[in-house]
Amino acid sequence: MIILLDLDEVIADFEGAFLKTFRQRHPELPFIPLEERTTTRIPEQYPAEVIPLIEEIFTEKGFFLSFEPIPGALEAATKILEKGHQAYICTSPLHKSPRCYTEKYEWVLNHLGREWTKRLIITKDKTLVHGDILVDDRPEVKGIMQPTWEHVLYTQPYNTHVKDKRRLTWQEDWESILKI
Numbered sequence: 001m002i003i004l005l006d007l008d009e010v011i012a013d014f015e016g017a018f019l020k021t022f023r024q025r026h027p028e029l030p031f032i033p034l035e036e037r038t039t040t041r042i043p044e045q046y047p048a049e050v051i052p053l054i055e056e057i058f059t060e061k062g063f064f065l066s067f068e069p070i071p072g073a074l075e076a077a078t079k080i081l082e083k084g085h086q087a088y089i090c091t092s093p094l095h096k097s098p099r100c101y102t103e104k105y106e107w108v109l110n111h112l113g114r115e116w117t118k119r120l121i122i123t124k125d126k127t128l129v130h131g132d133i134l135v136d137d138r139p140e141v142k143g144i145m146q147p148t149w150e151h152v153l154y155t156q157p158y159n160t161h162v163k164d165k166r167r168l169t170w171q172e173d174w175e176s177i178l179k180i
């Protein structure tokens with residue numbers, strides 16, 4: 001099987017890194033903890049005047065490098081390959097941050113190693129990428145093509161309302177769920 005793995009919030013903890021920096025830098029401002037997040041885009045849940053402060057964090061040097069791995073994710077990615085499947089990281093860039101392209105590459109190099117950098121696909125349209133399964137935390141992954149992959153949701157608080165997709169976390173028996 002070809003298994004495509006989203007990076008942010010499936011393998012790398014974007015939300016955690018953002019919240020840590022935001023709270024350190026703006027302790028006077030209210031923040032939204034992960035369990036109260038209801039959308040995939042963080043700025044949508046904050047007041048308009050706070051959005052520039054959020055975007056400043058997103059676009060600054062080193063932000064995409066600062067993410068901790070999601071628990072169990074690196075082990076899962078490695079195991080998929082060990083079981084003889086093809087695994088690729090399929091991630092969408094933040095178009096306002098050109099450096100996120102290189103930092104995503106560096107993150108994969110730092111946490112998964114050189115071989116995985118050859119398995120890194122950065123695209124705004126994941127439907128253009130062929131695969132059997134896409135593990136992604138976004139409730140809907142849309143693009144110009146009819147996808148070849150089945151979208152399996154990586155469960156996060158902001159996608160619990162989705163009922164028509166299979167879902168997993170790395171803390172569950174994901175191998176049975178993916179049937180690998």
Ligand SMILES: [Mg+2]
Nearest residue numbers: 006008009137
């Ligand atoms: Mg994601």
